Amino acid sequence: MKFGITVSQIKEVDLDVRADQLGYDFCWVWDSPMIRSNLWALLALVADRTNRIAVGSGVAIPALSLAPVIANAIATINAIAPGRTFLGLGTGNTGLRAMGQTPMTIAAFEQHVRVIRGLLCGQTVSFEANGICEDIVFQSLALEHINLDDPIPIHIGGFGPRAQALAGEYGEGPITGIPRGGSIPDALANVKIGADRAGRRLEKFETYALVNLLLLRPGETLTSARVLNEVGSSIMVNIHFMYDRYRKLGTPPPDYAQPIWEQYVAFRKARDAERSFTQAHESHYGHLDPAEARFITPEIIRAFCIAGQPDEIVDQLRVLEAQGLTGINFIAPAERQYTMCDEFADTVLAMMR
DSSP, rough: EEEEEEEOOOGGHHHHHHHHHHTTOOEEOOOOTTTTTOOHHHHHHHHOOOSSEEEEEEEOOOSSSSHHHHHHHHHHHHSSTTTTTEEOOOSSHHHHHHHTOOOOOOHHHHHHHHHHHHHHOOOOOEETTEEEEEEEEOOOGGSSOOOOOOOOOOOEEEEEEEHHHHHHHHHHEEEETTTOOEEEEEHHHHHHHHHHTOOOOOOOOEEEEEEEEEEETTTTOOOSSSHHHHHHHHHHHHHHHHHHHHHOOOOOOOOOOOOHHHHHHHHHHHTTTTSSSGGGGTTTTTTTGGGGGGGHHHHHHHHEEESSSSSHHHHHHHHHHHHHHHHEEEEOOOHHHHHHHHHHIIIIIIHHH
């Protein structure tokens, strides 16, 4: 299994340098313009400062830029870090919702992915924007302004069957979540649908998941104060996602969120009446909003976390690996990034290598 970390701010470049030295396999840079540093500026710094670790977007949102611009951006990164660059793409949850927008439709997302895939393969593709459709291809490649010689794997982020099928049709593997994206076998079954549709084979595909990770210390339980601070902000990302779907579509929450749901809905309605609902996303993967801490129960933690002592986490990862998961990534809390990066490398990573 491969292991990765995520960075989202200029000041975190040193964290990726540390992960490179510790033996982590890859680094994601995420795409949320309202709350974090610019994806491509940060990714260029990460690519330049590292030597071995694979680097890429986790995930870039095509709705925030034209498809050819994204293809150019990642091919430029590939010129800085040849052979260790990848491109993660997604419809956009935090990134778009923090702007008051909704994630891309699957149909629109597919059109962007098709263009990006074709351009990175050196193909001429049909591209439409502003009502104008034209065949385009990267030009002046002899100037080496980008690198298309070293293949750039595309990983498609998706929690639903249609998005996961696109990973099989256009990518080198899916990025899912546990449990939000369903089981690993279910995700891979959806990927196969897309691969079959495109006549592709899955032998070299890789399956990644963004997970919430909780390394318990001796004597700790899921009700310990440190535990809440460690995983609270990451867990609330999922609850915010549920609430956004509920607010927009009336979608009920999963069973594990039912005990808190009525109180949480009442809380959000009162809070959003006083401020923009987009501000809920400010805390994502950064800090736990004190007003939301009461909604993080042990049951919610168990639903959204790979949690336990190091040997227990290894056992859980081995099960997922047997199901077809080939890589995990986690976002460490801001105040413990370096410590958690070291702790995980010294325990779990060392036990699985």
